[in-house]
Amino acid sequence: MSKQLCLGGFMRPVCLHTAWWRHPSAPANANFHWPTIKSLAQKLENACFDAIFTADHLALMPMPPAALRRSATVTSYDPLVMLSAIAACTEHIGLIATGSTSYEDPYLLARRFASLDHLSNGRAGWNIVTTVNPEAARNFGLENALRHSDRYARAEEFFDVVTGLWDGWSDKALTMDKESGIFSDLEKIRPLNHKGEFFSVQGPLNIARPVQGWPVIALAGASEGARDLAARSADLVFGNARSLETAQQFYRDVKARARALGRNPDEIKILPACQVYVGATREEALAKKRYMDDLVHIESNIPNLSIRLGVDCSGFDPDQPLPELPVTEQGQGNQREWVALARREKLTVRELAKRAAESGTGELVGTAKEIADQMETWLMNEGCDGYIIVFHTVPDGYDDFITMVVPELQRRGLMRTQYEGNTLRENIGLPRPISPLDK
């Protein structure tokens, strides 16, 4: 079989574009309206996506009120509740939920993902995050997030506890013999007896080994800590590259780290997130992007500019040039770059703020052919193993990609036309972990 893209659809929130909900066709309540969510999930499955991806934030987003009140992110489903419901009305697509190693509990998390994996017949995935938002910390009894190194030390131990609990069940633990009345072989269900720096967990779980052995493990983040944890633990690594060159650097670095740990680098898939605007012509695609970006109110863009410049820009006149800035401790390097851009292109504050706010993910804008060309180039040249597709609005962004880009990718053999395997691991081409009890 020729090389194929691994494709995830970013579904929580339903879109990342700040103004997605203002689009005339968009149901503004899509993030917590079940019929909409169900219909989007089924669209992605009909298009043969590998998985649905759901991000998470354990607090309101840390934005000033003027921006926050314009954000549809204030209300969304818990990812596992949402994916459990989606599991019941899909058959093939993978279901990847974000779960925080700083604020969730490992016994409960291991059991919930095992439950989702059984319920979906082997389609669950866990996206490990360490949660840096300080607002989240304050919802869990802390004043601030753990330091970076502590977060990753905790994440590593959390991962070991969760996978250790899954491994505490042999595949052959359940005999369910009606004649003798013996339901399980307790020799094949072992306690974990973990005592570590952060957790003390006896086990075993009270649910059988997941269908996939372990649900698929995903991880994002570009820091050293994140790359090391990904190389050791992840099946899928989410990236955020904006050029083939930076994508290749990330791709080769993560694969090299995995190889150095004795892993097969083909069994760790690199998937940058990418927001897509597609049109019948390049002009049409660009017009869609412009239309969406113009829907963003400057109050939503100003916080991004404040971050880039290291000063509060909320008092600036949006239709004047950038004023002279006070010198601050923070963000000097970035400030110089953004001030230079404003002067060079003679941008108003409004225009500069719009540039600063451009999607945090990579972007692809063009015809289906142009988009498929770039995807193919990246896939064939160590830029990526696939993408997490970010849609610009609901349902148009989903429909555009599915009706225009997917057929082009399928025509080139870069995407399946029907699911080959039964589980997410089988569809992505990942091995099934074996419990030590079965070795």
Next chain:
Amino acid sequence: MSKQLCLGGFMRPVCLHTAWWRHPSAPANANFHWPTIKSLAQKLENACFDAIFTADHLALMPMPPAALRRSATVTSYDPLVMLSAIAACTEHIGLIATGSTSYEDPYLLARRFASLDHLSNGRAGWNIVTTVNPEAARNFGLENALRHSDRYARAEEFFDVVTGLWDGWSDKALTMDKESGIFSDLEKIRPLNHKGEFFSVQGPLNIARPVQGWPVIALAGASEGARDLAARSADLVFGNARSLETAQQFYRDVKARARALGRNPDEIKILPACQVYVGATREEALAKKRYMDDLVHIESNIPNLSIRLGVDCSGFDPDQPLPELPVTEQGQGNQREWVALARREKLTVRELAKRAAESGTGELVGTAKEIADQMETWLMNEGCDGYIIVFHTVPDGYDDFITMVVPELQRRGLMRTQYEGNTLRENIGLPRPISPLDK
């Protein structure tokens, strides 16, 4: 409208009878086989049950290995994952999940139940438990469960945090005005800023106020602490009465406590759990019960006898009379009673163990008419407001009740023939809590 029974169906585990899975018609894997769970849930909805109830244990059950290996409880879904999936393939039935105040986190729990409530369009319920099993404690970093008073103090604070988070959103918080681009009115989304003995939670939640205001609150337990918490907090109270007289004592006590706190006693519903065996004749029903009880191996019954007698009975010859017992510190009163029973009726150890193991819930055995008679008597005489029905096997226990008892109850006007309301609160006849922000 005449007085009607409030009926819940006990679905996690699918049955409480130790031998349910050995019945010839039973799929032994029912507790973690999604097509079976889905079909049982839809049966209960078609029969117009008010709600599905799911219990939980955060560890393997504390039994000796000889009994544990015979128990189907070793593997079950997480209740919230299971009910989220059921929400997606039902439309009317309530969805009550057990959630522990000792080991869950209040921010995450509040968000998950709010998510289930939105996703199901107002059908979620939370059964508050404090989790006494010491095996569970050891899965969460503790050596033993908290003391009774601490468990209830924590439960009370946990409840206040969770409901406070739900109340932090006004019903009018979301404007979603595409024209102005304002999504929410932040004046109507307030932080909780809770700082208590057990929890420190800033809030607000990042999900809108639940459809029901608060999901329905349920609580079980006969202790003083449980009754007080129930009278203060619960909409549904699960009991476990074996005679009308003890049922009335419990019913009147809980309603009096609620009234003393200024609550309307009609808005707190008392639902004893009850295992049902129904047949075309009384003899047929009794034969079903005997058949099930005979399927229980003595190794499953011995632990119950050991508890009653306060000594380890696993070495006793099952087919001999009860030997002379050593005097122990523990359980003296109970021991005398059980020894007297054994001597009086000349029971073997096997026979005595079977008596000791009889279902922990109440039982109803008889024809549909006999069962409906008793239910009607209890309902009309302050014995209960309804029942949590426990089925003896899968699917026969479900089918028996639905095809024989439900029509008889409907004929008498004691049960609905179609759902009247949209939400669980509406169907049970409970008011919708108003947020302080909307008063």
